[in-house]
Amino acid sequence: MLLLENVSKSYVEPDGSPLHILRVPRFEVAASEQMVLVGRSGCGKSTLLHIISGITRADSGSVKVNGLDICRLSEVGRDRFRAKNLGYVFQTFNLLPAFTALENVMLGMTFARGMKDRARAVQLLERVGLAHRQQHKPAAMSVGEQQRVAVARALANRPKLLLADEPTANIDPANQDMIVELIRETCREEEVALVMVTHSKEVADQFERQDRLEEINEVAKAPAS
Amino acid sequence: MNLFTIAWRSVKQRGVASLLTTLSMALGVMLVVTVLAIYGVVAESFRNNSSLGYNMIVGAKGGKLQLTLNTVYYLSQPVENIPYDFYLEFLSADERAAEYTAALAPPADAKDKGRYADYVDFAIPVCLGDYFGRFRVVGTKPEMLELVFDLESKETFEFADGRNFHHHSKEHGYFEAVAGSVVAREMGLKVGDMIAPSHGAADGDVHAQKFCLVGILKNTGTPYDRALFVNMEGFYLMDDHAKPMAEEAEMSSDQSPPGGAQTVDDVAIEDDAPVPAATEEHAPHRPLPVEQREVTALLVRTSNPLVAPGLQNTINEGSQAQAVSPVMEIFKLFEIFVSPIQSVLLAITGLVCLVSGVSILVSIYNSMNDRKHEIAVMRALGASRVTVMTIILLESTLLSLGGGVLGWFIGHGMIALASPAIEDRTGVEMGFFAMAPPINVLELLTESPIINISVSPELLLVPALVLLAILVGIWPAMSAYKTDVARSLGS
Numbered sequence: 001m002l003l004l005e006n007v008s009k010s011y012v013e014p015d016g017s018p019l020h021i022l023r024v025p026r027f028e029v030a031a032s033e034q035m036v037l038v039g040r041s042g043c044g045k046s047t048l049l050h051i052i053s054g055i056t057r058a059d060s061g062s063v064k065v066n067g068l069d070i071c072r073l074s075e076v077g078r079d080r081f082r083a084k085n086l087g088y089v090f091q092t093f094n095l096l097p098a099f100t101a102l103e104n105v106m107l108g109m110t111f112a113r114g115m116k117d118r119a120r121a122v123q124l125l126e127r128v129g130l131a132h133r134q135q136h137k138p139a140a141m142s143v144g145e146q147q148r149v150a151v152a153r154a155l156a157n158r159p160k161l162l163l164a165d166e167p168t169a170n171i172d173p174a175n176q177d178m179i180v181e182l183i184r185e186t187c188r189e190e191e192v193a194l195v196m197v198t199h200s201k202e203v204a205d206q207f208e209r210q211d212r213l214e215e216i217n218e219v220a221k222a223p224a225s
Numbered sequence: 226m227n228l229f230t231i232a233w234r235s236v237k238q239r240g241v242a243s244l245l246t247t248l249s250m251a252l253g254v255m256l257v258v259t260v261l262a263i264y265g266v267v268a269e270s271f272r273n274n275s276s277l278g279y280n281m282i283v284g285a286k287g288g289k290l291q292l293t294l295n296t297v298y299y300l301s302q303p304v305e306n307i308p309y310d311f312y313l314e315f316l317s318a319d320e321r322a323a324e325y326t327a328a329l330a331p332p333a334d335a336k337d338k339g340r341y342a343d344y345v346d347f348a349i350p351v352c353l354g355d356y357f358g359r360f361r362v363v364g365t366k367p368e369m370l371e372l373v374f375d376l377e378s379k380e381t382f383e384f385a386d387g388r389n390f391h392h393h394s395k396e397h398g399y400f401e402a403v404a405g406s407v408v409a410r411e412m413g414l415k416v417g418d419m420i421a422p423s424h425g426a427a428d429g430d431v432h433a434q435k436f437c438l439v440g441i442l443k444n445t446g447t448p449y450d451r452a453l454f455v456n457m458e459g460f461y462l463m464d465d466h467a468k469p470m471a472e473e474a475e476m477s478s479d480q481s482p483p484g485g486a487q488t489v490d491d492v493a494i495e496d497d498a499p500v501p502a503a504t505e506e507h508a509p510h511r512p513l514p515v516e517q518r519e520v521t522a523l524l525v526r527t528s529n530p531l532v533a534p535g536l537q538n539t540i541n542e543g544s545q546a547q548a549v550s551p552v553m554e555i556f557k558l559f560e561i562f563v564s565p566i567q568s569v570l571l572a573i574t575g576l577v578c579l580v581s582g583v584s585i586l587v588s589i590y591n592s593m594n595d596r597k598h599e600i601a602v603m604r605a606l607g608a609s610r611v612t613v614m615t616i617i618l619l620e621s622t623l624l625s626l627g628g629g630v631l632g633w634f635i636g637h638g639m640i641a642l643a644s645p646a647i648e649d650r651t652g653v654e655m656g657f658f659a660m661a662p663p664i665n666v667l668e669l670l671t672e673s674p675i676i677n678i679s680v681s682p683e684l685l686l687v688p689a690l691v692l693l694a695i696l697v698g699i700w701p702a703m704s705a706y707k708t709d710v711a712r713s714l715g716s
Binding site: 079083096097106108153 | 238603609611710
């Protein structure tokens with residue numbers, strides 16, 4: 001379902017020298033599979049998710065989602081592909097404050113043309129237990145509720161792959177398990193593959209497949225020179 | 226949910242800033258709308274007044290514009306007078322003979338037709354200089370109010386009450402008057418009132434002689450509304466209105482009666498001349514002798530428009546008077562004074578709009594730093610660079626057009642409130658939805674366009690505001706376009 005081969009990414013330092021961030025010979029996730037990526041800070045977790053989602057383009061290699069190499073797509077093509085095929089749950093929820101919960105869920109649909117399905121948005125909010133909070137704006141909701149809205153938004157366009165970047169980092173321990181369980185359950189129901197990044201051992205232990213980014217990313221593996 | 230809704234929500238989210246920006250734009254547009262409306266009123270008023278019932282004004286040599294302002298608009302300082310004899314040169318033989326019946330010493334050619342009689346349909350004398358309150362008193366003949374005062378629309382004077390004044394009536398003698406609609410309303414006049422003009426200025430000495438108001442004109446939307454018309458014969462008989470005979474005697478031959486200056490009461494009257502009946506206030510009067518008369522101006526309609534330039538040249542070559550074409554003077558006035566003022570006002574109000582536009586730019590641009598994360602989230606959800614750029618441009622357009630609509634309504638609301646006063650003063654009706662008069666938009670691009678696409682300049686505000694919105698929105702929109710998603714998501 002997701003296959004990265006020989007993906008590399010580097011940036012240019014102010015002095016002109018290259019700063020290598022990522023070199024992944026191979027990384028694969030099967031359809032509907034749920035896995036967690038763990039690793040220390042600065043080992044390229046976010047960069048990897050940005051490359052998978054097409055927000056950042058890899059310098060080399062291929063990123064195939066359902067066989068389509070998104071590295072070959074133009075930026076607009078990647079935007080469109082992301083809107084229709086990928087869901088993204090952020091660490092800081094990133095709900096837009098001017099919109100209600102329902103509108104936030106529908107926002108992703110707006111960017112994926114022809115996918116405005118209000119009933120689907122309502123159903124997703126019901127699924128995450130926020131049927132009664134549809135018309136509330138983020139400021140009126142708890143952090144746990146906000147993250148649940150973010151989960152509903154990420155699934156709105158029926159993606160094939162859900163990327164979750166430390167979704168429990170800003171949530172109190174009592175709600176962490178509930179959020180992780182919610183994400184996993186909804187992904188299971190929707191048959192969506194899940195790649196979750198976390199540095200929480202408790203969260204990681206809930207997944208059968210745990211990959212350490214230091215093992216995947218050769219740059220992170222290499223000793224500092 | 227669509228991009229428009231997203232932009233609208235963002236505008237609402239920045240409530241106070243958006244409101245202030247919109248108000249600023251509304252102020253600019255209100256000023257533009259008001260200036261355009263004023264231009265419309267002025268242009269319409271000029272149009273109304275340029276279609277006069279006459280095509281030439283004859284008056285004392287001097288400023289042409291002053292003569293026109295005085296005679297057409299009853300504005301500016303009064304001009305010098307011309308001899309009554311000169312007026313008689315425009316009359317037929319019979320009319321001249323009749324006029325000379327009130328002469329002390331008719332000239333040898335008194336029964337001949339006037340030099341210019343063949344070239345004119347009529348010449349109406351007007352005597353100016355007196356006031357009634359702040360309004361001009363116009364001494365003239367009854368024919369003045371029988372005039373077709375607007376040749377284009379064939380409008381004639383109609384009376385709201387009463388009738389035209391007569392040359393002479395049994396009840397009031399030579400002392401009858403007709404008031405324009407504004408004069409009647411502001412001075413609270415009604416038919417039957419006795420009116421005493423003041424001499425030479427609004428605060429001048431009030432004449433002892435009084436005129437009886439016999440008629441009130443309906444509103445015409447022209448300067449006639451602001452004038453009090455009195456019988457010229459009565460006008461001449463008021464104190465200090467007779468030209469001193471001594472001066473006349475020097476100008477005339479030795480046919481003048483001995484004794485130097487004479488008073489009105491000394492004037493001999495022919496047997497068949499009408500002898501006015503006494504009013505309550507006055508003893509019987511006889512018409513002022515021709516030699517003692519002067520007129521301020523003559524309103525002349527030539528028998529054929531083609532003879533007007535020739536006649537004008539002939540009169541101007543002489544030493545006694547000048548002839549001007551009022552329409553030309555009015556349009557010159559419009560071109561020289563009104564149009565440039567209008568252009569300056571429009572430029573200023575345009576600058577106000579531009580400043581308002583800049584305030585939109587500042588408002589949106591200032592919000593961009595806070596919104597970079599928001600834009601990055603939209604991009605992560607699949608919005609393209611063009612999409613986020615479009616959202617920012619829509620925000621700027623919403624603020625600009627919102628301000629424009631608000632400004633239009635405030636501007637037209639103010640115009641509607643001022644409408645009764647405008648109509649009173651100019652006769653131009655300005656309803657709430659009255660738009661500025663159309664212009665050929667192609668004239669903005671070329672001096673002599675081949676085709677005519679006439680639209681009200683107010684409609685041009687819509688594309689102008691959208692263009693302004695795009696111009697001021699493009700900078701923050703580009704900032705949104707260039708947002709580094711990965712970096713902003715991490716911030």
